[in-house]
Amino acid sequence: MSTDQILGLLTGVVFGFLLQKGRVIRFEKQIGALLLKDMTIFKFMLSAIIVGMIGIFILSDAGLIKFSHKPMNVGAIVIGGILFGGGWAIMGFCPGTSVAALGEGRIHAFFAIAGMLTGAALFAEIFPFFKETVMSWKDYGKIGLPEALGISHWFIIPVFIFMVIMLFRIFEKRKI
Amino acid sequence: MKFKTDDGGWNPYFAGALTGVLAIISVYLTTILLGKTNYLGASTTFVRAAAFIEKIFASEHVAQNIYFTATKIRVDWQFMLIIGVFAGSLISSLTDKSFKIEKIPPIWLERFGSSMRKRALGAFSGGIIAMIGARLADGCPSGHGLSGMMQLSVSSFVALGLFFAAGVLVAGIVFKRRTL
Numbered sequence: 252m253s254t255d256q257i258l259g260l261l262t263g264v265v266f267g268f269l270l271q272k273g274r275v276i277r278f279e280k281q282i283g284a285l286l287l288k289d290m291t292i293f294k295f296m297l298s299a300i301i302v303g304m305i306g307i308f309i310l311s312d313a314g315l316i317k318f319s320h321k322p323m324n325v326g327a328i329v330i331g332g333i334l335f336g337g338g339w340a341i342m343g344f345c346p347g348t349s350v351a352a353l354g355e356g357r358i359h360a361f362f363a364i365a366g367m368l369t370g371a372a373l374f375a376e377i378f379p380f381f382k383e384t385v386m387s388w389k390d391y392g393k394i395g396l397p398e399a400l401g402i403s404h405w406f407i408i409p410v411f412i413f414m415v416i417m418l419f420r421i422f423e424k425r426k427i
Numbered sequence: 428m429k430f431k432t433d434d435g436g437w438n439p440y441f442a443g444a445l446t447g448v449l450a451i452i453s454v455y456l457t458t459i460l461l462g463k464t465n466y467l468g469a470s471t472t473f474v475r476a477a478a479f480i481e482k483i484f485a486s487e488h489v490a491q492n493i494y495f496t497a498t499k500i501r502v503d504w505q506f507m508l509i510i511g512v513f514a515g516s517l518i519s520s521l522t523d524k525s526f527k528i529e530k531i532p533p534i535w536l537e538r539f540g541s542s543m544r545k546r547a548l549g550a551f552s553g554g555i556i557a558m559i560g561a562r563l564a565d566g567c568p569s570g571h572g573l574s575g576m577m578q579l580s581v582s583s584f585v586a587l588g589l590f591f592a593a594g595v596l597v598a599g600i601v602f603k604r605r606t607l
Contacts (some may be wrong), residue, residue, distance in 0.1 A: 267512035279534055301555075302505050320580040327494065328564050337596075338558070338559075342549070347512060350512050356529060357527075362551045370555035371477040385502065404579060
């Protein structure tokens with residue numbers, strides 16, 4: 252195995268371990284969140300985001316890492332986002348958690364994975380059509396919120412963290 | 428606040444925060460060891476895996492497809508990451524005895540009954556739609572939800588908001604029994 256493969260594997264083992272320990276990969280947790288009854292996956296995800304955000308911006312300010320924004324291609328993000336959300340609600344897994352769910356014995360995740368592989372193959376066929384239509388509407392490129400708003404990320408980050416903590420308080424109060 | 432949840436798992440805030448630490452370490456290590464900053468993600472691997480499978484039947488077709496060639500079909504860092512995710516979940520669930528063979532999840536069972544075929548069809552068709560969406564949006568809850576949000580990417584705020592909004596709407600229609 253090459254360095255990138257070994258590093259990927261080790262990172263993945265820890266990632267999968269934490270996802271399983273957080274109990275966020277199950278169908279019940281995914282659909283529970285979409286039914287607004289059990290916000291475990293958002294507690295996990297938003298905690299990861301605020302911790303990761305602080306570290307990544309410090310590393311980036313120090314010039315040690317590079318950002319990799321995904322393009323704000325309006326048609327692609329809007330239509331893709333809606334399709335993903337709809338499919339997610341029926342499947343009850345997302346791409347990463349489906350594989351983890353299979354790892355903890357949820358064998359019906361196999362059908363979700365098979366569906367997603369089929370979806371990926373279909374996408375490769377439809378891609379030229381998407382490229383000429385939805386993806387060509389309007390592309391704002393690879394932008395971050397600080398550049399888009401013209402304010403320092405160290406203003407945005409505390410505000411973001413404050414909002415997340417307020418959200419956590421709501422979750423705890425309502426016991427969801 | 429309890430450290431252990433009722434189902435024997437870890438507090439989700441704690442497990443999530445550790446995942447944030449993992450993301451920071453991973454971003455730094457990939458940059459210094461591989462010369463390119465890699466962010467956690469999952470859905471591109473499905474494209475590569477689909478291409479590997481399709482190659483068995485139609486290798487020329489795969490070689491000529493512009494999307495497959497642009498994605499560079501190889502077992503890369505993220506491909507191994509996803510294999511690792513499976514292994515990590517397996518290790519964690521076997522060691523804390525939460526591993527459970529589940530054919531039909533409870534919420535599904537209550538709504539659609541015990542037919543394995545129905546669940547398979549739901550998971551399969553949902554998977555097709557979700558993956559087409561994820562590839563169009565260029566990310567899933569890992570790539571946009573975790574990695575994109577950590578970088579304050581504009582596209583990820585919009586994508587995650589729509590994932591959730593559409594998900595809530597469809598889950599409401601599919602799983603909530605109308606009590607009229």
